[in-house]
Amino acid sequence: MDPVNVREFEALARERLDPVHYDYFAGAAQDEITVRANESAFVRLALVPRVLRGAAAPALDVTLLGADASMPIVLSPTAFHRLAHPDAERATARAAAAAGTIMIAAMLSTVAIEDIAAEAGKVAADPTLWFQLYVQPDLGFTEAIVRRAEAAGCRALVVTVDSPALGRHERNDRNAFHDLPAGMRCENLRELRGGEPGSVRQVVLSPEISWRHLDRLREITPLPIVLKGALHPLDARLAVERGIDALLVSNHGGRQLDTMPATIDQLPFVAEAVEGRVPLLLDGGVRRGTDVVKALALGARAVAVGRPVLWGLAADGEAGVTRVLEMLRAETAHTLTLCGCDGPSAVTRDLVREVRCCH
Ligand SMILES: Cc1cc2nc3c(=O)[nH]c(=O)nc-3n(C[C@H](O)[C@H](O)[C@H](O)COP(=O)(O)O)c2cc1C
Ligand SMILES: CC(C)CC(=O)C(=O)O
Numbered sequence: 001m002d003p004v005n006v007r008e009f010e011a012l013a014r015e016r017l018d019p020v021h022y023d024y025f026a027g028a029a030q031d032e033i034t035v036r037a038n039e040s041a042f043v044r045l046a047l048v049p050r051v052l053r054g055a056a057a058p059a060l061d062v063t064l065l066g067a068d069a070s071m072p073i074v075l076s077p078t079a080f081h082r083l084a085h086p087d088a089e090r091a092t093a094r095a096a097a098a099a100g101t102i103m104i105a106a107m108l109s110t111v112a113i114e115d116i117a118a119e120a121g122k123v124a125a126d127p128t129l130w131f132q133l134y135v136q137p138d139l140g141f142t143e144a145i146v147r148r149a150e151a152a153g154c155r156a157l158v159v160t161v162d163s164p165a166l167g168r169h170e171r172n173d174r175n176a177f178h179d180l181p182a183g184m185r186c187e188n189l190r191e192l193r194g195g196e197p198g199s200v201r202q203v204v205l206s207p208e209i210s211w212r213h214l215d216r217l218r219e220i221t222p223l224p225i226v227l228k229g230a231l232h233p234l235d236a237r238l239a240v241e242r243g244i245d246a247l248l249v250s251n252h253g254g255r256q257l258d259t260m261p262a263t264i265d266q267l268p269f270v271a272e273a274v275e276g277r278v279p280l281l282l283d284g285g286v287r288r289g290t291d292v293v294k295a296l297a298l299g300a301r302a303v304a305v306g307r308p309v310l311w312g313l314a315a316d317g318e319a320g321v322t323r324v325l326e327m328l329r330a331e332t333a334h335t336l337t338l339c340g341c342d343g344p345s346a347v348t349r350d351l352v353r354e355v356r357c358c359h
Contacts, residue, residue, distance in 0.1 A: 035254025038285025162229025271299030289331025
């Protein structure tokens with residue numbers, strides 16, 4: 001049966017995936033409270049539409065850090081796409097570029113960033129790729145990978161800052177899944193010193209990474225910097241003061257510190273702290289066009305999706321990712337129409353209200 005929504009894509013992906021790899025993609029930290037909260041928090045928010053506005057059919061395009069995206073939905077960085085499909089990040093890149101939206105390529109991809117960029121370039125004249133970075137204490141490597149991302153044409157660095165240690169995933173412990181299968185590599189890590197080239201075990205998630213490293217990145221690259229995973233309003237404010245260009249409000253899909261708040265619940269606090277000085281993106285639990293519109297109402301310029309892309313990829317490679325992105329696009333346009341909005345910028349705070357119990 002053909003999936004008609006993102007959740008049905010997950011069910012199909014689950015049938016197709018090795019159960020150990022399904023657990024890696026679906027799983028989250030410890031009791032998995034945050035990953036569930038990300039989705040259920042959207043349910044607690046109701047949309048209160050405006051009527052009789054005579055709005056035009058919605059145009060979905062947005063500008064993010066100078067790049068045009070055809071919709072306010074971009075691709076969160078996720079590692080190891082080859083576990084989902086042999087075409088791996090090549091398929092994801094083609095689907096994102098064809099959809100006219102931004103792919104945030106993960107540093108821990110199983111296809112090298114140069115090859116991801118080349119693939120995107122085959123289907124769109126001017127595709128936008130951003131590069132996600134885990135700052136490594138090996139500063140020589142960190143600088144070298146930034147140069148590779150620049151040379152490949154990436155237009156922003158997305159620096160993940162919610163990972164001073166690896167989240168504890170009990171599903172992976174139970175399945176003894178701690179490394180990529182033979183024959184799969186993190187293709188961006190071949191130059192990282194200190195272990196088998198390309199092995200994910202070489203990555204250091206270090207509590208010693210600090211604002212000083214961000215200042216250093218700012219010195220070595222002209223690329224805009226997006227901070228991914230700062231949820232505390234004081235950190236959001238510090239980020240703006242340090243010249244960060246945008247924030248991706250994220251709890252890593254519940255995979256790092258369990259019991260962090262749902263991102264949609266935290267978004268208003270971050271928005272209040274930054275006072276519109278930098279654009280905000282949000283990821284975590286976005287599964288419907290209604291979720292997209294709620295995030296826009298609460299202060300996001302755009303959302304990003306992680307697992308939905310992996311479900312599409314696992315279900316049907318490039319075509320699956322395309323279907324997932326087009327479903328979310330169509331649902332978002334439909335929701336905007338039903339709310340009386342002619343585009344993302346027409347969505348206002350008053351369209352969302354918290355309800356006491358679930359619908
Ligand atoms: C399988 C998987 C791998 C991920 N890998 C990365 C990564 O390498 N770097 C990163 O910053 N975030 C990573 N994330 C987090 C995503 O970027 C994103 O924050 C999260 O998936 C959003 O939630 P959603 O899956 O509910 O859409 C990963 C998430 C998943 C599910
Ligand atoms: C290997 C991990 C560090 C990749 C990641 O960020 C994740 O699985 O959430």
